[in-house]
Amino acid sequence: MTNNKKLQVWLPLLFSITLIAGMFIGYKMRDGIPGKSFFYTEKRRPIQEVMDLIQRKYVDDVNLNMIADSGIQAMLLQLDPHSAFIPASDVQRVNEDINGSFFGVGIEFNIIQDTLHVVNVLKDGPSFAAGIKTGDKILKAGDSIISGTKIDSERIRGLLRGPLGSDVNLSVLRDSKKMNFAVKRGVIPLVSLDAAYMIDKTIGYIRLNRFSTKTYREFMISLEDLKKKGMQKLILDLRDNGGGVLEEAVEIADEFLAGDKIITYTEGKHTAKKEYRCRRQGQFETGELVVLANEGTASASEILLGALQDWDRATIVGRRSFGKGLVQDQYTLSDNSALRLTIARYYTPAGRSIQRPYTKGKHAYYDEVYNRYTDGEMVSADSVKNDTTKIFKTLVKGKKIFGGGGISPDYFVAADTSKIGLVTARLFSKSILTDYGYRYYLLHPTLQQTYKTPEEFVKSFSITPESWLLLETMAAKDSIKLSGISEKERTFLNNSMKMAVARQLYRSEGYFEAVNADDANVKKAIEILIKN
Structure with missing residues (x-):
């Protein structure tokens, strides 16, 4: 009993001492300065120290998120030209391009003299169902006035897009008459296949503008349709196709290549070697194939291009491709921004990396494509700058091919630059x-x-x-x-x-x-x- 009474006397004091000690330790941990905080186990990087000091000591209010974003972008400049930071505000748009769709009203628009004109209405889309027509001028979206204001395309897209099934009321001017339409947002496809048609009775044509998660499906629907129309030979147009989802390019390559041929393989310092091979009988393994390429053909497009050239499966026509042989993976960060980081290089079946050098920095890297115009490469095959230190041979016919700078065509076609004044x-x-x-x-x-x-x-x-x-x-x-x-x-x-x-x-x-x-x-x- 005596001991219990003593404990009851001292217990409030013990609680007070514990509380004060906890507050002191918490304060020291919050201070976050190496050598001064409790439980500090790792030396902090200067970039972390600078951010803390700016937050606690800088003379004016600052947007720390903006500073942090700029710091990340500056760090990435020390890596390769294709590692990129994507601010949280841009992540949705970037993911829409990859996924091949977004939620919206289904119109194509132009801003002409501060007025939003409906240039095209997606057939059977939300606006089509609501009664909006080509030529309508949209004055308001919800409570937001559009017409007559200095408004940019990005803000308009923000007003017209939204959650699936949500409503947006559009005020429209048609033939001097104001009209109102309630439009329920739906799934709007971002089609990666621009065109598929028969040039003559036996030659088909397919053009792909990028590789999204829906590209292979779009391609197969068109390929099967052209075959039903009598296609025996195909022109595949990859000009200005900047790439996208690697797996989609691999699936399409599988339709052209027989057996279990390797299509590409990837490898990086922290990424184990991974081979991508043919897995099934393709739908166009024997028909004659020509692929069109130019300086805008990049990334996943070059994976497809390289596989077809290395196996002597297609004739490449056009100009040297961009030369991007790096693979990126996208990581979501804590504030919903994203880091697209290069994790590996990809190689063609013959073992060549077609990645151009980037040691002189990002600006010089992209200027190289522009310099192809000024150096004469766009108009003369003799001016093409292949890396002669990286010579390979195709796997069937043994033709000479090059690595280290894109994929050169089998037949060069000059760019017609003389007509543009x-x-x-x-x-x-x-x-x-x-x-x-x-x-x-x-x-x-x-x-x-x-x-x-x-x-x-x-x-x-x-x-x-x-x-x-x-x-x-x-x-x-x-x-x-x-x-x-x-x-x-x-x-x-x-x-x-x-x-x-x-x-x-x-x-x-x-x-x-x-x-x-x-x-x-x-x-x-x-x-x-x-x-x-």
Whole structure:
């Protein structure tokens, strides 16, 4: 009993001492300065110390998140050009590109003189179902005024996109009449296959703009459809395809390669070697195949390109590819931002890495592609800068191929840079040629009834003096004069105007069917396929 009474007397004091000690230790731990805090077990990096000091000592208020983001980006500059930090605000957009879809209203729009114009409505999409039409001008989205304000495309996308099934009320101006539409957001596909059609009775054409998680499925649907139409030979267009999901490129390669051939393998300092091989019988293992490539063909596109070239399965036509042989993995960070970090290199079946050198820094790395124009490589095969210290041979025919700088074509096709003058460059920079097709369509709403197919359009449509006057009027609003241009530039502009109308009428598939009719790369591919 005596001992219990003594404990009752001293217990409040013991609690007080424990509480004070805990507060003191907590304060010291919060201070976070090496050598001064309790339980400190590891020396902190200077970057952590600097961030703490800025937070506790700097004279003004600062946005620490912004400083941290800048610090991460500066660190990544010391690595390779393809490791990247993705701020939390951009992660959703980046993931949408990879996943091949987003939640939205299903329209394509342009901002013309501070007014949002509906340029195209996705057939059977949310806006189509609600009754919105091409040519409508959107004034408000919900309570947010759009028309007549200095608003950028990014903010508009933020207003139109949202959770699946959510509603957005759009106030629209149509033929001087205001109308209101309730649109329920749905799944909007970001299609990675631009076009698939028959060039003639036996030659098919497929164009891929990137590799998302849906690309293989899109490709197979089109491949099977073309085969039903009689396709025996194929032109696969990978020009300006910047890559994407590696596995999708591997799946497509498997459709062209027989047996259990290796397609690619990856390996890094902290990543074990991993081989990707053919796993099944492909749907186009024996048909003649030509692949189109250029300086914009990169990453996953080059994996497909390299596998087909190394196994002598395809003829490559065009220009040297970009030269990206690094594999990135994406990691989500604590604030929902992301780090896309290079974890391995990939190699073609012959064992070559096609990654270009990047030791001179990021700017020099990307300038190398621009320098191909100034160094003559874009117009002359003799100027192509292959790395002659990294020579390999194809695995069937033993042809000489190169590593260390992209993939060089079997047949070179020069870029036609002679037709673009200063006036044309300004028209493109102001998006005037892009807007031209839409404006022309509004003035000629029965065009699609006149030209029911892209083939009819290519054969019969021509630019008239009236058509040219429309371009002059649009250009004059940006103080661009078309008088005095060369005949060669005028011819180029006439063709560009025609292609802009084709895109408006038939979207990407019809556009490429129209533009390919006079494309030097496609013509060379057809010539090769006809000879074989």
